[in-house]
Amino acid sequence: MNLSSDPDRSGQPECSSRHGGGHKATSGVHFTVSVVLPAGGTGERTGLVTPKQFYMFLNRPLISYTIQAFERLSWIQHIVVVVAEESIALMTDIVQRFQHTKVRVVSGGATRHRSIFNGVQALDPGESAATPDVVIIHDAVRPFVEEDFLLEIAMAAKENGASGAIRPLVSTVIATTSEGYLDHSLERGKYRASEMPQGFLYCVIHQAYQKCSEFDFDFGTECLHLALQHTGTRAKLIEGPPTLWKVTYKRDLAAAESIIKETLCRSACLTSDGSKRARELGRCLQKLMASLDMELDVLPEPIGDASRLSKEWNFIKLFLNGSGLSEVEETVKALEAANRALLHPVVVVWVRLETSDGMSVSETGAGHLPLMELASAAKLQNILLYGIHFLLSEEDAGFSEGSVKRLAELTYTLIHDRNALLAGQILCA
Ligand SMILES: Nc1ccn([C@@H]2O[C@H](COP(=O)(O)OP(=O)(O)OP(=O)(O)O)[C@@H](O)[C@H]2O)c(=O)n1
Ligand SMILES: O=C(CO)[C@H](O)[C@H](O)COP(=O)(O)O
Numbered sequence: 446m447n448l449s450s451d452p453d454r455s456g457q458p459e460c461s462s463r464h465g466g467g468h469k470a471t472s473g474v475h476f477t478v479s480v481v482l483p484a485g486g487t488g489e490r491t492g493l494v495t496p497k498q499f500y501m502f503l504n505r506p507l508i509s510y511t512i513q514a515f516e517r518l519s520w521i522q523h524i525v526v527v528v529a530e531e532s533i534a535l536m537t538d539i540v541q542r543f544q545h546t547k548v549r550v551v552s553g554g555a556t557r558h559r560s561i562f563n564g565v566q567a568l569d570p571g572e573s574a575a576t577p578d579v580v581i582i583h584d585a586v587r588p589f590v591e592e593d594f595l596l597e598i599a600m601a602a603k604e605n606g607a608s609g610a611i612r613p614l615v616s617t618v619i620a621t622t623s624e625g626y627l628d629h630s631l632e633r634g635k636y637r638a639s640e641m642p643q644g645f646l647y648c649v650i651h652q653a654y655q656k657c658s659e660f661d662f663d664f665g666t667e668c669l670h671l672a673l674q675h676t677g678t679r680a681k682l683i684e685g686p687p688t689l690w691k692v693t694y695k696r697d698l699a700a701a702e703s704i705i706k707e708t709l710c711r712s713a714c715l716t717s718d719g720s721k722r723a724r725e726l727g728r729c730l731q732k733l734m735a736s737l738d739m740e741l742d743v744l745p746e747p748i749g750d751a752s753r754l755s756k757e758w759n760f761i762k763l764f765l766n767g768s769g770l771s772e773v774e775e776t777v778k779a780l781e782a783a784n785r786a787l788l789h790p791v792v793v794v795w796v797r798l799e800t801s802d803g804m805s806v807s808e809t810g811a812g813h814l815p816l817m818e819l820a821s822a823a824k825l826q827n828i829l830l831y832g833i834h835f836l837l838s839e840e841d842a843g844f845s846e847g848s849v850k851r852l853a854e855l856t857y858t859l860i861h862d863r864n865a866l867l868a869g870q871i872l873c874a
Contacts, residue, residue, distance in 0.1 A: 458606075458646075458648045458678075472518070472519060472520040472596065473596075474596065474599060476578035476603055477522055477575070477577040477578045477579070478521055478522060478577055478578065478579045478580075478581060479522045479580055479581075480523070480524045480580070480581045480582075481525045481527065481561055481564030481582045481583075482508070482511060482524060482525070482526045482527065482564070482583055482585040483553065483557055483560040483561050483564065483582070483585060484496075484508050484532075484536070484560075484586075485529045485532075485560040486498070486529075486557065487529075490693050490694055491692075491695045492695055493695065496532070497586050497692050498511075498586055499532070499539075502701065502702050502705050503702075503789060503790055503863055504790065504827060504865075505543065505788065506539055507586060507588055507698075507701065508526065508539065508585050509539055509545070509788075510588040510705070511583070511585050511586070511588045512524060512543075512545050513545075514588060514589070514590050514591075515581075515590075516546065516547050518595065520596075520599075521595075522577060523548075523549060523568065523577070524545075525548075525551055525567045526540075526549070526551075526564075527551055527552070527553040527560040527564040528550060528551075528552065528553055529552065529553055533550055533552060536550045543787065543788060544787060549567065551563055551564060551567045554662075555663075556662060556664075557666070558662045558663075558665050558668075558671075561582055561654075562654040562662075564582075565580060565582075565647075565651055565654060568580060576647045576648075576651075577647050578603065578646065579599050579602045579603050579644055579645065579647065580644070580645050581595065581598060581599060581643070582641065582642065582643050582645070582668055583641045583642040584641045584691055586692040586693075587640075587641055587690065588692075588701060588705075589688040589701075590688075590689060591688075594610070594683075594689075595642060597683055598610065598642050598643070598644040598683065599644050601644065601681040602681075603644075605678070605679070605680065606672070607645045607646070607649055607650075607669055607672045607678045607679070607680035607681070608644045608645075608680055609641075609642075609668075609669045609680050609681075609683070610639075610640040610641060610642055610643065610683060610684075610689055611682045611683065611684055611685065612640050612684065612685060612687065612689065612690075613638070614633050614636055614638055615638075617633045618631045618633070618636060639669065640690070641689065642689075643668055643680070645668070645672060646678075649672050649676050649678045650671075652676050653668070653671040653674075653675040653676050653678075656675035661674075706862070706863065707861075709759070709789055709860075710857070711738065711739060711740060712739060712741070712742065712759070713734070713739060713740075713757065713860060714744060714753045714760055714761070715727050715730065715741055715742065715744065715761040715762075715763060716744045716760070716761075716763070717743075717744075717765070718763070718764045718766050718769060720766050722765050723763050723764070723765045723766075726765070726844055727741075728743065729844060729849045730743075730761075730852065730856070731743050733849065733850060733853035734853055734857065737857045739857060741761070754776075754779050754783055755783060755785070758789055758791055758792065759792045759793075759860045760776060760791070760793045760794070761794045762776065762793065762794070762795050763796045764795070764798065765797075765798040769795065770795065770815055770816065773793060773819070773830070774819055776793060777793060777819065777828055777830060780793075780826075780828055786826055786827035786828050787827070789827075790827045790828065790863050790865070792829045792830075792859065792860045792863060793829070793830045793831070794831050794833060794856050794859055795816065795831070795832045796852065796856065797833070797834055797835065798835050799835065800836075800838070813871050816869060817869040820868045820869030821868075824865060824868050824869075830868055830869065831870060831872070832870065832871035833855060833872050834871055834872070834873045834874070835874050836848075836873055836874065851874045852874040855872060859872075
């Protein structure tokens with residue numbers, strides 16, 4: 446690797462050999478990009494025994510969400526996940542269980558900088574192959590990062606040698622005296638919080654770490670600073686969205702779970718028995734769901750086309766004539782066959798109209814058993830099946846606003862909460 450100095454870049458290393466050199470991605474990224482996710486900490490500030498990167502949200506550890514945010518991007522080549530030695534087996538199991546294909550697991554060090562350096566070194570396959578042009582470093586405990594922003598970071602790193610996400614400060618930073626009095630305060634408007642992701646030319650971050658002192662390794666908190674101090678590379682700073690925040694305290698775990706649930710319930714697909722009344726009810730539900738921020742796609746046929754199965758996380762099956770449970774079963778089987786619920790639980794809500802001239806209470810109860818059996822088998826595949834009996838009186842020819850609102854709110858709550866304990870239950874609206 447040639448690290449000779451480039452006068453135009455004030456002493457910053459010039460990376461000219463053993464680099465990926467071109468990438469045939471459709472994203473417009475014409476250089477190679479790999480990722481290091483430091484995940485070797487203990488999460489002391491959460492106060493929990495389990496390190497926060499392994500905390501489970503909807504049956505999946507936090508680290509898997511972060512990996513997925515990168516893995517889904519065609520222009521990301523490799524992802525190195527750095528974990529503590531004692532977590533290697535656990536992490537390897539997570540990679541297999543959630544079928545992550547771009548990940549390599551390596552062991553970390555006693556501090557974040559030591560872990561990151563191990564990850565950066567793992568991206569160097571030796572003389573026989575190329576190192577990536579750009580490395581993105583991202584804390585494993587910042588699961589919400591979007592493609593647009595990662596692209597900005599990667600492009601800016603390629604152009605400037607280093608780049609990093611910043612956010613406005615939420616509190617003023619002050620210095621204290623050793624006796625605990627105010628020494629001075631910083632002018633808040635002039636300063637920014639340094640967040641992640643950060644991007645670097647491979648040679649910049651590699652050289653920065655090679656030149657690091659033991660003090661830097663043990664007490665440093667800022668990779669951008671190392672690049673400036675040891676390679677003269679001045680990072681381009683880009684303001685990122687608020688969702689880049691780092692899970693640090695226990696309350697952040699609750700916030701992360703809530704964001705995941707909100708994201709999963711933005712849309713649903715409704716199929717019905719195709720009757721006129723069912724279509725009418727579908728349209729009413731569509732309006733009410735929109736007011737709850739859920740986009741409801743209403744399809745006329747009992748079974749939605751297969752492409753829906755591969756896109757949607759939530760299904761509402763509406764039956765005003767007959768039970769429809771066999772069609773619900775077909776949908777569940779198709780979801781299982783497509784391995785749709787590998788990364789997130791998929792929700793299927795079976796809604797069935799009950800009029801007072803319809804089935805008796807005992808018959809309704811009898812319908813519960815097949816649902817429970819179907820739901821418990823589906824739950825093993827991470828598919829959550831719920832039942833709702835939509836109760837209308839005999840003389841209620843149309844649908845009253847109140848009854849449809851109750852149905853919409855109950856359906857929304859089941860989809861939003863994804864409560865595995867309620868799977869197989871029939872609720873009444
Ligand atoms: N020796 C270490 C320490 C931290 N990290 C990782 O660096 C990221 C950001 O660090 P931080 O939020 O401080 O995590 P912890 O060190 O785990 O938390 P705490 O300081 O509360 O113990 C985390 O993904 C963490 O796993 C790491 O890879 N190796
Ligand atoms: O925000 C950052 C910018 O580099 C790092 O994520 C942060 O420094 C991590 O520090 P700590 O481990 O002390 O929370």
